[in-house]
Amino acid sequence: MSSTFCAIQEGQVNALALNKDYTQVAVGGRNVFKIYLIEDDKFTEVYNLRAPKHLGTSFSCNDVAWSSIDDNYLATAATNGHVCVWNLTKMGKAMQEQDYQEHKRTVNKVNFHTSEPYKLISGSQDGTMRYFDIRVSTAVAIFYSNTESVRDVQFNPHNPCAFAAVSENGSVQLWDVRKPDKYYHQFTAHSGPIFACDWHPETTWLATASRDKTIKVWDMTNKPSPEYTIHTIASIGHVKWRPQRKYHISSCALVIDSSINVWDIRRPYIPYAAFNEHKDIASGIAWKGDPDAFLSTGRDCTLYYHAFSDADRPASRANAQAISLNTKGEILYAKKIVVSNNSTCKSSIGLMRKSSTSVVPDHFHQAASLLQYYVKNVQQRQESEAFLCFAKNYALTGRSLSEMCDHNAAVAMECGKKPISTIWKMIKTMYGEEFLQNTETHTSRNRENSISGLVPPSVGIEHPINDQVNRDDDNPVAQFSDETENEDQVDHVAMYSNGFPTYLNYRTGLPKGDFSFGENELDMEFDGIGTELRNSYRSFQPVQPVQPDWTLPSEAFPIRHEILDRSPPADQFPNNSPDINEDPLPLMTSVHDHPQGLLTVRVLPSKISWDPGNLVVAALKHHALLGDIQTAVCILIVLGDQRKFLTDLDETIQEQWILGYIELLTRYQLWNIVTQIIKLSWIPSINQLNQQSTRVNTSCSKCNKPLQRIGWLCDRCHSSEYALCSVCHQVVKGLYVWCQGCSHGGHLVHMQQWISKNSMCPTGCGHFCEYR
């Protein structure tokens, strides 16, 4: 089988026609009228009827037809209305045997009769069709279509007297050549102009092609009925059935699409084969008598020979499968249904299927997909819900580092995530260890504490010291630990006596407060103190590990930690340290109250200071790498100020992590936690995320004017009456909720109560309020 080849023409080619043996091809265009011999791999020019020596006429070929009976006769249709008949046996000017100048406008189509040798028909823009006998110099019959223009006329191969004509008003007319007075049938086939039609060579089908981008196949047996509709991407200019393939039809577009498509009419959405050789719109198709080769002409001045085997098969490249995963790990999966050999009809698919008698051994037309939805079962869901559990229950602020670590470790443990629990414990331990090794005073206190810890929790010892520190500070210093801080202090202590869970609920109102720490309570205390001290240790580490002067600030820092979430720590720091330096003595004495601790200190400072920063960074990065951005971000947040010691961690990386965590939370629609993270973020660009476009104007519920100045006083009505809570008629300060429909609203609680019982607006405005 030969492959695709082409011949370049001097100008645009409008049409082509094959002789009856499919050995020669005539091409016609504005400046082209040639006949080629079709060889295995090339075209050889036989005649050039447009050469100056033949004829100087300027009318261009709009269509060309070759007699299917007598190989020597050709007919051309011209844009100026001429229909010419050419006799190849003659020479020179005599070749043009007839020149019918009857049509008043462009002749769109010319066609030889399929069985009568000298008969041909033409269809013109003037709305008429003329039937010629080439032995007679005038038309033997004229058919008036009563439409503006006839675009195509085709003799019915199954009925020698009948032909079909299509016109620009979208109608198909069926005529009998013997009855030129009126068509015997007419129907509207398309919503736009019909440009071409083609009779099926075997069945009674007629295909029509239109500007409405469809090809329709009509069964003409009795009353024409649409059998198939092919939706294409552009107006169709030409259609030709593929020989010996019942369901295949070729088409080329009039605009946009320069490819020639072969469709299986049973699968009307995607071409069975596509030929993309033409660089411009294809203007004609002619099958070479067998299904494996056809010729085409194009506006790109080419004549192509296409081997079917060279076709592009768009469907084979089309994605037959699709998957998508969601946040819950559910999977959507669509796949092509594999058709078994004995293609039994699957009624459930809704596949368009007609009787398939002459089955071509491929299943191209049987295309259907199965869409499946995989849901994780309970076991696995728990796994993926750990993220949600962590997001909701992690303590990120409001407590000392160790407490948060312990809390979070417990949360992780409860979700069965031991490794994550471990890293929280490690975070705690690493800094605790640090403190033990390097800071003498605190070591002493811890030692003392751990010793006293052998007996029940010694709140009594801790509290006085803390208080003492406070008092010591307060006296010489500007009143930096004010009332609230003292309250905090009390809270803190209360937690020690009441136990951890109470503390949880009391301070943060977190729902998950009922972790039982049991015997760990002791540790808890130990760590609580450890953190406070560690905080201070951390601040001074860059200076020197052991420096007597600096023991004092470290004592003072528990306070600093207490107010951490009240105001930015950076402000306190400068105020704090000088003050403490002024009055070191009382603190020293307080330390000396517990001399037994000092013994240990003498040994420990000799140890080399070890900075776990790198290790922590490595751990966090590892978690980030494994996709566990949650742990990384939460640890960073919990570390608080100590982040600055993680020198290996770029701020851009931190930003990326936090943004990543925020995106994940957003996917789970955990808006409150997103806001919390944004608020806790230390990176300005993230902090500003929820500072933009925060203005929401409510409308006055009387005049509908947006309340711009104050949320409850309308500038137009000069009354606050309509902006009050609809239920209690008070000004709403705090959470205001209102219906978008009637703009009545009120206190969140009141409206909730109201809506739970009623569906109408509490103001009685008659609106069925919607809160969603």
Added chain:
Amino acid sequence: MFEAQEINAEHKDLIHDVAYDFYGQRMATCSSDQYVKVWDQNAEGKWILTSSWKAHSGSVWKVTWAHPEFGQVLATCSFDRTAAVWEEVVGETPGPSERGIRHWVRKTNLVDSRTSVTDVKFGPKSQGLQLATCSAEGIVRIYEAPDVMNLTQWTLQHEVPCKLPCSCISWNPSLSKNHPQMLAVGSDDANPINGGKVFIYEYSENSRRWIKLETLNSVLDPVHDIAFAPNLGRSFHILAVATKDVRIFNITPDNSDPSGVTKLDVQTVAQFDDHGCTVWRVCWNVIGTVLASSGDDGTVRMFKMNYVNSWKSVAIMKGDGSLAPNDGSKNLSNALTSISQTARYIKLGSIITPKEREASWH
């Protein structure tokens, strides 16, 4: 373990793409029958068809959701050489107690391509509303909606010639400021002589152009799908490629070059020929730790990273209701016959979990 539920999509031809929205609560399907359908999950977890419309005059290849920040917005691309942007609008409320009828409106039609538009993807949210398309003629186009409130106006910002016919495109979703915008493009060109089939482009702020950084020369077979893993905190990017097998690449950018041109270090970290045939799709979970792939063998396979650069097959799901053992699964492809299930729920039995290893960091 997974439970499979069949959804009767009632598309009249092949379904070419399914896409969850950002929250995973809606889905869109598109098909050769030129329709796009949008589904919502009801309280019982069943998928309910909420919209269905003829979107194109050719096969609809891909459907993708924009970030919900921009509204309920879809983009589709088609064989008809166009890409379209759709927005769901709520119609006039018919009565005081009823919600308005929602329907999808074509906001724009992007008609620049002269051939089939094979893929369309929205860019990362941080860059505003950007849309990348690629086409069979081998051109990647980047569109932008300068006003995110006006989806009717899109400007063609860049046309990046790709030399080979493009089949798929993926934005790098990295949130880091250190990572300039990056695109990976795959080609389904079948000729190995034409070289690598995956191209990586980066947007250069200096030259305001998309620059080709790398061609993955190890991928010579047609590429059907490509997907960057969500990058929530890695310094490198992970790219999955669906070709005759599943491949995973680690792509580490190096910005240290003084000329400002990023250099990429590309490593093949995994290559799975488990499907034993053409792989059509690859898809990541939301945190980029699990890769799902589907192939001509009719199975979905899942791969998971155990630790850095070590990937393992963790699960196989067969669509016909039977369970595939982890090994020797290749001979099962012919067991896939036709869909004849009547049961709406098919229990697939336990999915192979080779010692579910926890991500331990020490």
